[in-house]
């Protein structure tokens with residue numbers, strides 16, 4: 587897919603993300619205290635870096651599973667139709683579950699996926715998103731935990747892509763197009 591030229595400006599450093607994840611992990615341990623096992627579900631593809639760092643900070647008996655959903659494809663606009671491309675391997679009925687998202691934008695993905703998981707009757711389902719863009723919300727939903735609230739910028743890195751590129755950046759950056767007329 588051809589693109590306008592762009593550069594990436596650092597928005598949230600790897601160090602800041604790591605510190606926030608430590609705090610979130612402590613809150614999650616407290617919230618799920620007494621649970622025999624926590625099923626941590628990563629929503630692919632964007633959450634793969636976040637979930638890897640998050641589970642290594644949570645001192646609990648953890649099982650990891652993945653669900654793949656897509657509403658953007660290679661586009662920058664939500665299709666508002668969330669497609670499940672890969673379902674969970676395990677059953678979550680009666681279990682303690684944490685759904686891990688990279689970013690909540692319009693909210694369609696989180697709403698659709700939480701409804702799907704709730705229909706399987708977990709004992710409890712909570713959600714965490716590394717990033718939240720509340721100004722973009724089109725449906726009324728918020729994750730139980732949010733790493734950072736951000737303005738309406740096009741962000742990449744730490745698992746998040748721009749047309750499948752830049753997921754491997756260790757920090758969150760914002761895209762700045764370099765062919766914009768400065769006037």
Ligand code: PRP
Nearest residue numbers: 630631632656657658691692693694695
């Ligand atoms: C992105 C992102 C979230 C979702 C958030 O997924 O990873 O899952 O969009 O947007 P929303 O709140 O407007 O629904 P995408 O469909 O791009 O798939 P990906 O995770 O594979 O990049």
